[in-house]
Amino acid sequence: MKKIFIFIFLLSFISQAQAYDCQFDKIKPGVNKKDLEEINLFLPRNQEGINGIPIIAEQICSDDTREIMGLVLELTFFDDKLIKVNYINTLSISTILFDISNNDYKTNFKRNQQQVEKKQSEFYDTTINNNSYFYVLLKDKNRQQEYLEINSDKDSEKLDKFLLQIEETQ
Structure with missing residues (x-):
């Protein structure tokens, strides 16, 4: 009987650990728009140069989307290749992006408990397979804002040149 309770407890813990059913790990620099169709993300093709496409997480997630409600993604492409x-x-109210960075992208970020206890902003970064991951949780009294950015180290120069061109023409 004790083993059954332990099994049920572990099963509920596993399902809570990642209750959302999204394939965020497929959305990373290096994939192309055709690859993203595998996760039901259909984007316009054949746009040359750098272009950004905003989407909401509910578009690519199935089942219960309450946990990822309010999550917005900005996908930056160079031609048809995702670069950022x-x-x-x-x-x-939530810190779902910290969980997504660790569970889906395997960043292995560890919370700085001193910053958490003092209610200070948190910043973490790492590089995995030529992609840079930046996680930020900005805190101001009882408000917080959470961001996760993933950049292709190989293609960041293209994006920088494009942004510099825009800035020079203004």
């Missing part, structure tokens, strides 16, 4: 992903958590 920005996640913005518009709901200040």
